[in-house]
Amino acid sequence: MMPKAFEVLLRDEISSKRLDGSYKSERIIITAQDSEIQTEESGKTLLNFCSNNYLGLSNHPDVKMAAQKAIESHGFGMSSVRFICGTQDLHKDLENRLSRFLLKEDTILYNSCFDANGGLFQNLLGSDDVILSASLNHASIIDGVRLSKAKKMLYHYDDVNELNDRLKEAHESRFKVVVTDGVFSMEGELASLDKIVQVCQDHEALLVVDDSHATGFIGDHGRGTAEYFGVHDQVDLFTGTLGKALGGATGGYISGKREIIEWLRNTSRPYLFSNSLAPAIIGGAIQSINIVESKEGNELMGRSKRNTGYFREEMNKKGFQIKKGIHPIVPIMVGEANIATSMAEDLLKDGIYVTGFSYPVVPKGEARIRVQISAIHTMDQIDKAIECFVKEGNKYEVIG
Ligand SMILES: Cc1ncc(COP(=O)(O)O)c(C=O)c1O
Structure with a gap:
């Protein structure tokens, strides 16, 4: 009681x-x-004037039609997590589609970007590693970083010199990971990825960019903030949402190196212990990417x-x-x-x-x-x- x-x-x-x-x-x-x-x-x-419907796809007739078709062909719900009996061809299609769009080796889907960020660090890094997180990062990154045993360091989101200093301090760590929002959502400000990639290279740090507020419409092909700065290939991992420009329904993902994605499929808790994305969401998201690329x-x-x-x-x-x-x-x-x-x-x-x-x-x-x-x-x-x-x-x- x-x-x-x-x-x-x-x-x-x-x-x-x-x-x-x-x-x-x-x-x-x-x-x-x-x-x-x-x-x-x-x-x-x-x-x-206050939604994340950046491209207007949330109520787009083709996106709605694709979602309806996916329900007809693949049903309403999955009633399972991915590794038991919750993976359909549609899930693999969307993962491949996102990998191609983001020019990365592989992609893992989550029910939200909150889950993606929450499930990224915990079992990927250990106490010998360090995570450097930008000061204005989204709550989901903050929570995801907290769940990891890695050492944590904060740097002011637009101070690349401070990031450089922190990385120097962390030189004895086994692996160094820098994580930043691509766009800081209260400021409408882009992270200076052109400079950040350089600092990461100098210190052999892995760079993670949460591009939730950019994927689909920033950069020449809509690939996001890194494309805008001409450094897309130098970002190791992208996390992002399907809940904003890409149809606005729900869902998130992490795209990057094959080995990291495979490891996450085997160890990432929000992926392993939560239901698969529903077919309608997948159908609508694939159609949204089709539109972005058209x-x-x-x-x-x-x-x-x-x-x-x-x-x-x-x-x-x-x-x-x-x-x-x-x-x-x-x-x-x-x-x-x-x-x-x-x-x-x-x-x-x-x-x-x-x-x-x-x-x-x-x-x-x-x-x-x-x-x-x-x-x-x-x-x-x-x-x-x-x-x-x-x-x-x-x-x-x-x-x-
Ligand atoms: C930068 C950033 N990351 C993650 C999220 C969470 O995305 P989702 O709604 O897919 O959980 C948001 C949403 O507000 C966001 O702005």
């Missing part, structure tokens, strides 16, 4: 979350994920770039303080937490769905509204968002 004191403690903790503004409530969307959505409470159409994908990537460039430039011109960059994640800096929360609420009333982020997700005094631009936003939709931002920005006095 749950002790009364425990119940009271949790109630108090929840109340203090409500008071300090860190309580997370969820809006109920009653339509498909798209550039226009409706929520239960709004009763009207909202322009969606003329349509090329056009969508072009539109993502154009839409992002236009929004960033116009918001700059209007006097907003935005973090510089090229990524469709565009943080609009507003300073205090209460401004971020109230301004996002007022923008929602104006028909623009965006999210405010504040401490502890970002540093104190650096609260922001994070806008995410999609390839399927029309210019009219982007202009409408800018117009509403100007209206609310003037009201909250966050325009310089």
Whole structure:
């Protein structure tokens, strides 16, 4: 029986979350994920500027059709983990497809990138090894690194000199592994992989890049951040998600050297002890990669770039303080937490769905509204968002 004191403690903790503004409530969307959505409470159409639907594939007719076909041919569920009786030809197809797309020897699928990062380090590295992790890495990397017995070192995410110093300090370790997000999702900032690969080479460190916010649309062919910097072949392992640009459903993966992937298939706990991805997810994900590699994908990537460039430039011109960059994640800096929360609420009333982020997700005094631009936003939709931002920005006095 749950002790009364425990119940009271949790109630108090929840109340203090409500008071300090860190309580997370969820809006109920009653339509498909798209550039226009409706929520239960709004009763009207909202322009969606806060999803990771970078290419607009989450509700793409061909992706939905491929998912339906996979259900018809391969059923709804797997009812097994991969190594017992949960591997279909579809799973191997998607793994091969991802390996080809990412130009790597092999790929292992997980139910999420959270699982991929959680299952990567624990049984791959031992106490003689060291992991150097970038300061703003995603929670799943932080948790994955914690599970390993390897020594842990942190470096400031955009300080390559510090990474170099840490690697020097770690020179006696057996194997050195550097792990970084390709894109830091609160900043919309790319990791300086051009410099990081060089430092890794100098110290014979293995480089892992979680490219969840880049695979499918950053770089000439959409291969991600490393392709953007021209160093794709120098990254040893990519982890990533199928839950953002590549159809947006669910699923994650690790791609890289054959021996590492084979070892993970035999030792990685979220892979060994969790159900296989459902056929519909696989069918939709394969179709999403087909689209990325097609003329349509090329056009969508072009539109993502154009839409992002236009929004960033116009918001700059209007006097907003935005973090510089090229990524469709565009943080609009507003300073205090209460401004971020109230301004996002007022923008929602104006028909623009965006999210405010504040401490502890970002540093104190650096609260922001994070806008995410999609390839399927029309210019009219982007202009409408800018117009509403100007209206609310003037009201909250966050325009310089
Ligand atoms: C950098 C990064 N890694 C991992 C994840 C987790 O991905 P998934 O939703 O597939 O678990 C996310 C999602 O927010 C992410 O941004």
